Amino acid sequence: MGTRVLIAEDEPHIVESLSFVLQREGFAVVSVLDGEAALRYLRSQAPDLVILDLMLPRMNGFEVLKAVKADPALQAIPVLILTAKGQAHDRRMAEEIGADSFMTKPFSNRDIVAQVRRLTAQ
Numbered sequence: 001m002g003t004r005v006l007i008a009e010d011e012p013h014i015v016e017s018l019s020f021v022l023q024r025e026g027f028a029v030v031s032v033l034d035g036e037a038a039l040r041y042l043r044s045q046a047p048d049l050v051i052l053d054l055m056l057p058r059m060n061g062f063e064v065l066k067a068v069k070a071d072p073a074l075q076a077i078p079v080l081i082l083t084a085k086g087q088a089h090d091r092r093m094a095e096e097i098g099a100d101s102f103m104t105k106p107f108s109n110r111d112i113v114a115q116v117r118r119l120t121a122q
Contacts, residue, residue, distance in 0.1 A: 035059025
């Protein structure tokens with residue numbers, strides 16, 4: 001089984017696009033559509049990387065990121081923030097909480113694959 005990537009994103013076309021690109025590169029991909037589902041999955045199946053949207057239903061990406069980085073069992077999992085909210089204060093807040101990388105939408109497939117490889121040392 002390849003490196004496991006959890007995508008927490010509520011836009012189906014982005015999930016489909018990311019899943020296709022990452023699976024083609026050999027990553028095992030699972031996706032969830034809201035923040036609560038992301039945390040449930042993380043606590044049961046700890047993936048090798050999380051791609052996390054900031055604007056999620058039920059629990060936003062900042063709340064998920066805080067919960068992950070506050071949990072000793074999860075805090076070592078790299079988190080790549082992928083968001084349409086590209087303002088400097090969003091980036092700063094994500095970095096202060098502990099995000100490992102920050103990318104804005106729209107993104108290039110090559111850039112996202114490069115970031116995933118870097119964060120998972122693939």
